[in-house]
Amino acid sequence: MYYFASDIHLGAGGEAQAKQTERRFVGWLDDVARDAEAIFLVGDVFDFWFEYRGVVPKGFVRTLGKLAELTDRGVRVVFFTGNHDMWVGEYLARECGVEIYTSPQQFCLNGRHVFVAHGDNMNIDGQPMLKFLNTVFRSRTLRWLFSWLVHPDLAMRFGHWWSGKSRKSHNAAGGFDASLTEPLIEYARRYAATHEVDHFVFGHMHFPRDFREGGLHVVNLGCWEKRPAYAVLDASGEMTLKILGQ
Numbered sequence: 113m114y115y116f117a118s119d120i121h122l123g124a125g126g127e128a129q130a131k132q133t134e135r136r137f138v139g140w141l142d143d144v145a146r147d148a149e150a151i152f153l154v155g156d157v158f159d160f161w162f163e164y165r166g167v168v169p170k171g172f173v174r175t176l177g178k179l180a181e182l183t184d185r186g187v188r189v190v191f192f193t194g195n196h197d198m199w200v201g202e203y204l205a206r207e208c209g210v211e212i213y214t215s216p217q218q219f220c221l222n223g224r225h226v227f228v229a230h231g232d233n234m235n236i237d238g239q240p241m242l243k244f245l246n247t248v249f250r251s252r253t254l255r256w257l258f259s260w261l262v263h264p265d266l267a268m269r270f271g272h273w274w275s276g277k278s279r280k281s282h283n284a285a286g287g288f289d290a291s292l293t294e295p296l297i298e299y300a301r302r303y304a305a306t307h308e309v310d311h312f313v314f315g316h317m318h319f320p321r322d323f324r325e326g327g328l329h330v331v332n333l334g335c336w337e338k339r340p341a342y343a344v345l346d347a348s349g350e351m352t353l354k355i356l357g358q
């Protein structure tokens with residue numbers, strides 16, 4: 113079995129909420145690890161992450177320990193960066209043994225072509241400002257400069273402020289409904305016209321949705337702040353979206 117989850121946003125909300133989310137997530141990792149060939153974490157696992165050469169953010173020890181334990185046992189964990197944790201460096205790969213991807217990928221799993229992407233920056237071609245910001249945020253040089261110029265405590269304070277602001281603006285823009293997922297479905301439609309894909313898996317929109325249209329299958333994973341959801345690809349190659357605890 114292959115499992116997919118995204119947008120856990122560890123560290124978001126108050127301390128109590130953050131703890132509860134982490135406990136649920138680690139419990140889920142334990143559950144699915146029983147029969148998982150691989151676990152795909154499809155971006156925004158952390159609400160904010162910035163890594164210095166010798167310094168990583170405090171917290172998340174249960175998650176980091178669990179990931180290390182699973183990969184030590186031979187469970188493959190595939191970690192996609194999202195827009196909240198795009199500055200993940202080599203620490204998670206070295207210390208926790210996860211495979212890290214920073215861009216969309218296609219995998220062949222149980223005989224099916226599965227396209228996996230966090231889902232941010234998928235349609236930025238006609239949008240110069242977004243494209244520019246994307247280049248700035250992903251620049252290795254700027255990241256290096258930032259890490260030498262900005263004290264870690266200040267970087268964390270900035271990051272949490274930025275992350276909270278981005279989540280709030282998302283909420284204010286009409287909350288979460290199915291229409292949020294339309295741009296990614298449109299992307300999948302266009303992509304599938306020229307590529308062979310059986311299942312698309314996206315995160316980012318914080319709205320769980322299982323969309324089928326003819327041969328097109330697009331799964332949006334939702335987020336873990338309110339109603340955790342995940343997807344599972346079974347041995348027959350079928351993919352299903354599930355709500356945790358149901």
Ligand SMILES: [Mn+2]
Nearest residue numbers: 119156194316
């Ligand atoms: Mn997110």
